Amino acid sequence: MSRFAEIMVGLFMVLFLAAMFILAMKVSNLNNFGGNDGFEVTASFENIGGLKVRSLVSAGGVKVGRVSAISYDSETFKANVTLNIEKEYAGFPIDTSASIYTAGLLGEQYIGLEPGAEEEFLEDGGEITLTQSAVVLERLISQVLFNRSGD
Numbered sequence: 539m540s541r542f543a544e545i546m547v548g549l550f551m552v553l554f555l556a557a558m559f560i561l562a563m564k565v566s567n568l569n570n571f572g573g574n575d576g577f578e579v580t581a582s583f584e585n586i587g588g589l590k591v592r593s594l595v596s597a598g599g600v601k602v603g604r605v606s607a608i609s610y611d612s613e614t615f616k617a618n619v620t621l622n623i624e625k626e627y628a629g630f631p632i633d634t635s636a637s638i639y640t641a642g643l644l645g646e647q648y649i650g651l652e653p654g655a656e657e658e659f660l661e662d663g664g665e666i667t668l669t670q671s672a673v674v675l676e677r678l679i680s681q682v683l684f685n686r687s688g689d
Contacts, residue, residue, distance in 0.1 A: 575624070575625060576622050576625045576628075577622075577662035577663075578606060578621065578622050578623070578663065579621050579623060579664045579665060579666055580621070580665050581618075581619050581649075581666040581669050582614065582616040582617065582665075585671040585672050585674060586608065586672055587638060587640075587671075588647050588672070589647045589649070589672065590605070591606065591608055593647060594649070595649045596648060596650055602624055603627070605620070606620045606621065607620040608620070619636075621636070628660075630659060631654040631655060631656040632654070632659065632664065633656045634653050634654050634666055634668070635651070635652045635668035635669065635670070636652075637649070637652070637669070638670065638671060638673075640673070
């Protein structure tokens with residue numbers, strides 16, 4: 539093999555590894571190392587499905603923050619999700635609702651915020667009380683299969 543071909547193969551391998559690293563960072567949502575510059579609010583859900591820490595928080599299709607923590611409350615039997623909302627989106631009313639959605643049929647889950655109409659705003663340490671849990675695909679399929687009446 540000629541020296542030029544060896545250099546080209548080496549260069550191709552370096553570019554390939556760099557592309558794989560960038561892809562891995564995008565897929566795992568680690569590309570935003572900063573982004574903790576905002577305020578945190580909590581929301582409780584019956585079922586969070588496949589929601590993960592660093593999942594997207596959006597409003598109107600625009601990224602407004604990320605999930606910063608998930609814990610389980612053994613007294614209320616609910617999952618407590620802490621949302622880190624970026625500073626520039628600090629104007630969410632206190633009656634804002636939070637729902638867990640799936641991006642596409644088998645995509646990753648994210649939290650969608652829908653602002654309410656109150657004149658008071660959520661502050662650091664606040665709580666979103668109006669929540670809608672994740673839709674679990676397996677539960678929907680079992681309802682369709684086992685709740686058929688008289689077919």
